[in-house]
Amino acid sequence: GENVEQHPSTLSVQEGDSAVIKCTYSDSASNYFPWYKQELGKGPQLIIDIRSNVGEKKDQRIAVTLNKTAKHFSLHITETQPEDSAVYFCAAQAGNQFYFGTGTSLTVIP
Amino acid sequence: NAGVTQTPKFQVLKTGQSMTLQCAQDMNHEYMSWYRQDPGMGLRLIHYSVGAGITDQGEVPNGYNVSRSTTEDFPLRLLSAAPSQTSVYFCASSYSMVGQGTFFGPGTRLTVT
Numbered sequence: 001g002e003n004v005e006q007h008p009s010t011l012s013v014q015e016g017d018s019a020v021i022k023c024t025y026s027d028s029a030s031n032y033f034p035w036y037k038q039e040l041g042k043g044p045q046l047i048i049d050i051r052s053n054v055g056e057k058k059d060q061r062i063a064v065t066l067n068k069t070a071k072h073f074s075l076h077i078t079e080t081q082p083e084d085s086a087v088y089f090c091a092a093q094a095g096n097q098f099y100f101g102t103g104t105s106l107t108v109i110p
Numbered sequence: 111n112a113g114v115t116q117t118p119k120f121q122v123l124k125t126g127q128s129m130t131l132q133c134a135q136d137m138n139h140e141y142m143s144w145y146r147q148d149p150g151m152g153l154r155l156i157h158y159s160v161g162a163g164i165t166d167q168g169e170v171p172n173g174y175n176v177s178r179s180t181t182e183d184f185p186l187r188l189l190s191a192a193p194s195q196t197s198v199y200f201c202a203s204s205y206s207m208v209g210q211g212t213f214f215g216p217g218t219r220l221t222v223t
Binding site for chain 2: 001004006034036041042043044045046049089091096097098099100101102103
């Protein structure tokens with residue numbers, strides 16, 4: 001099956017700085033890559049996604065890039081704010097199933 | 111819309127007991143799934159359904175059963191609870207399985223003693 005690796009596991013940034021989280025996947029047939037934000041005690045919430053025929057997608061302060069050749073995709077958050085502090089998960093869809101990374105705990109220091 | 115709802119929010123079971131985790135969605139989504147979340151392991155797919163009457167196994171199906179008699183409901187049954195099933199369980203749904211973002215419920219925290 002698909003294997004998704006996510007780095008780093010923890011990330012601390014100063015408010016206003018950028019944060020980058022990287023994921024790699026193993027199955028070249030994977031074609032859809034969502035990112036989720038999970039706040040304490042809540043379920044994951046979709047924040048941005050990208051399909052395999054697109055290289056980059058942006059939504060205000062967040063962006064995702066995809067390199068199909070290298071099988072990696074990244075989440076970029078600019079101008080970070082304290083409310084961005086959460087756990088972020090990447091995922092890859094292979095066939096009928098989603099495979100998740102192990103998560104990145106992001107802390108934005110005011 | 112209530113979105114995806116799960117009950118109960120918390121549950122403690124003794125080893126060998128059985129129970130059903132309830133999940134419902136009111137968005138008319140065809141695709142529903144169950145995940146378990148364990149520290150340091152992300153979310154792992156237990157079972158999923160692509161429509162009423164159709165279910166399939168995910169990555170970690172052993173010890174769990176599902177059925178999908180209606181579009182709205184997708185219960186997860188623990189047949190004989192084991193301590194290894196202590197986890198947080200999330201139900202999720204999406205309009206279709208292909209290239210669509212998934213909406214997650216608030217989760218059920220299960221402890222098996």
